[in-house]
Amino acid sequence: MATAESPSPRALQAGLLVAFATFVVLGLPDGVIGTIWPTLRDDLGRTQGSFGWIMVAISVGYTTASFGSGRVTARIGVGRMVQRSIATSAAGLAIVATSPGWWVTVAGFLVLGVGNGGIDAGLNAWVALTRGPRAMGMLHAAFGLGATLGPLLAALFVRSGGWRGAFLVIFAFETLVFVGVGLLRAGFDATPRSAEVQATPPAGVGSDRLLALMIGWFCVYVAVEVTVGQWSYTLLTEGRDVDESIASLAVAAYWGGLTVGRLLLGGFGHRARPEAVVSATTASALVAIAWLWIDPGGVGAWALPVVGLSLAVMFPMLVNRTPVYLGAEHSNHAVGYQLAASSVGFVVVPSAVGLLADRRGIEVTGPVAFGTAVALALLWLAILGEVRAARG
Numbered sequence: 001m002a003t004a005e006s007p008s009p010r011a012l013q014a015g016l017l018v019a020f021a022t023f024v025v026l027g028l029p030d031g032v033i034g035t036i037w038p039t040l041r042d043d044l045g046r047t048q049g050s051f052g053w054i055m056v057a058i059s060v061g062y063t064t065a066s067f068g069s070g071r072v073t074a075r076i077g078v079g080r081m082v083q084r085s086i087a088t089s090a091a092g093l094a095i096v097a098t099s100p101g102w103w104v105t106v107a108g109f110l111v112l113g114v115g116n117g118g119i120d121a122g123l124n125a126w127v128a129l130t131r132g133p134r135a136m137g138m139l140h141a142a143f144g145l146g147a148t149l150g151p152l153l154a155a156l157f158v159r160s161g162g163w164r165g166a167f168l169v170i171f172a173f174e175t176l177v178f179v180g181v182g183l184l185r186a187g188f189d190a191t192p193r194s195a196e197v198q199a200t201p202p203a204g205v206g207s208d209r210l211l212a213l214m215i216g217w218f219c220v221y222v223a224v225e226v227t228v229g230q231w232s233y234t235l236l237t238e239g240r241d242v243d244e245s246i247a248s249l250a251v252a253a254y255w256g257g258l259t260v261g262r263l264l265l266g267g268f269g270h271r272a273r274p275e276a277v278v279s280a281t282t283a284s285a286l287v288a289i290a291w292l293w294i295d296p297g298g299v300g301a302w303a304l305p306v307v308g309l310s311l312a313v314m315f316p317m318l319v320n321r322t323p324v325y326l327g328a329e330h331s332n333h334a335v336g337y338q339l340a341a342s343s344v345g346f347v348v349v350p351s352a353v354g355l356l357a358d359r360r361g362i363e364v365t366g367p368v369a370f371g372t373a374v375a376l377a378l379l380w381l382a383i384l385g386e387v388r389a390a391r392g
Contacts (some may be wrong), residue, residue: 015079015188016135018180019123022086023142024149025173026119029093029112031150031255032170034230035248036163038238043163044102048234049358052351055226057106059347061092061113062120066340069121070333079185082122086181089115090174097167117339124319125335126188133274133320137265140316144259144308147229148252155248210386211326211334217318217379218338223345224372225311228289228304229254231353231365236301239362247301254304261312274317275384282377285310289373293366300366325387 037051065085072081092112099105127136157165181188233251236242242250261281265272288310291303319335326334349372356364 014184016127016131018177018184019127019139019188020142021180022082022119022123022177023139024146025170025177026089026116027143027146027148027255028150028153028170028173029116029167030143030226030229031147031152031252032154032166033150035151035154035233035251036158036166037230038234039158039161039163040105044105046102047358048354048362050102051230051354052347053106054109055347055351057110058113058116059343061110061115062117062343062346063113063340065114065117066121066336066343069118069125069336069339072118073122073125077185077188078122078126079181079188082119082188083178083181083185085115085118085122086174086178087115089119090171090178091115093167093171093174097164097171113343117343121336121339124339128319128323128335133272133317134266136316136320137262137267137313140312141259141262141266144255144262144312148255148259150255151233151248151252155245158244158248207386207390210383210390211337213379213383213386214318214322214325214334215338215341217376217383218315218342219345220372220376220379221311221315221318221345222342223349224285224289224369224376225258225315226346227350227353227365227369227372228292228307230350231357231362232292232301232304234357235362235365239365240295240298240301242301250301250304253302254308257305257308257310258312259308261309262316265313265316274321275387278314278317278380279384281310281313282380285314286370286373286377289366289370293370295366 033054037054041047041050069081089112092108092110092115095108095111096105097108099108123139124136127139153169154163154166157163229251232254233247236247236250237244285307288303288306292300292307294300319338322334322338349368353365353368356368
């Protein structure tokens with residue numbers, strides 16, 4: 001009979017499926033916020049620069065939860081920590097959906113960030129330690145699926161001039177995954193480590209410098225992903241006069257590209273050399289973001305699915321390599337630090353776009369995104385050099 005210490009294979013598989021469902025719900029707000037923003041902004045009487053307050057609120061909550069996730073998980077276990085984080089996210093969504101004004105809305109996003117930070121760090125670390133790159137790819141494909149559906153969900157409410165209903169729908173899904181994690185919590189705890197992690201020497205191949213570079217990489221990666229994902233709709237509709245429905249489809253295609261790439265990682269990730277894949281996709285991301293910025297022939301919008309496809313595998317592959325690079329015994333804390341740092345990128349660059357857009361127009365999105373992608377490429381080259389030097 002399976003116990004909490006040795007859950008059955010069926011319980012382990014069920015836990016993984018619930019993790020996938022949780023990441024679908026985790027991705028929905030990322031796809032909704034950027035599309036809903038012009039309507040929310042006008043309804044509450046704000047300017048483009050106010051978008052930064054939402055980013056700051058989510059980031060502060062997310063950073064706080066991510067940074068402490070390793071300690072909390074060690075004390076109460078993955079399943080209980082994730083379930084509490086889901087409940088916190090649901091509370092944040094409820095506050096946003098029912099808020100009477102701007103500052104209560106910001107407070108709701110702060111609570112949402114706390115919950116999402118715990119979910120993201122807890123499940124990423126769990127999959128990195130216990131599963132291979134295919135499971136990690138599927139986990140992040142689930143996030144991409146949620147983010148792809150987000151703009152389409154938001155569009156349903158934007159057409160009617162509202163925005164709150166989108167957050168109520170996500171709240172309902174959040175409630176379902178809360179129940180699922182509660183029923184299948186045993187599948188998350190006392191799970192054996194993956195074969196690759198077991199084969200890694202206790203000290204990994206890492207160093208303090210490598211950890212610092214990876215923390216910087218996660219920060220800049222998220223800055224690129226969020227800047228493109230959250231500002232593209234406004235860029236297309238208010239900067240380039242693209243029809244709202246077409247802009248929604250283009251942004252959904254961006255998140256769709258992210259999802260397709262992660263599904264490919266889930267299907268074929270075990271056959272690819274991670275470092276080579278990340279190098280190739282970094283180069284293609286630079287080209288695609290330049291295309292979006294320059295907008296040749298007025299078709300820059302259709303660079304978005306290419307950008308999404310290019311970015312798709314980077315984050316899950318680097319999370320999955322963390323136990324290999326830095327050692328399994330440091331993984332929970334390292335992933336927490338990486339995701340906490342990623343929230344800095346989540347807020348700083350997208351917020352800067354909002355402030356610059358108030359002064360110079362929304363077209364600043366292109367050059368800012370491209371410059372950030374260049375920084376990402378340089379950090380990746382530094383990580384590669386450190387890994388190769390450590391391996392001799």
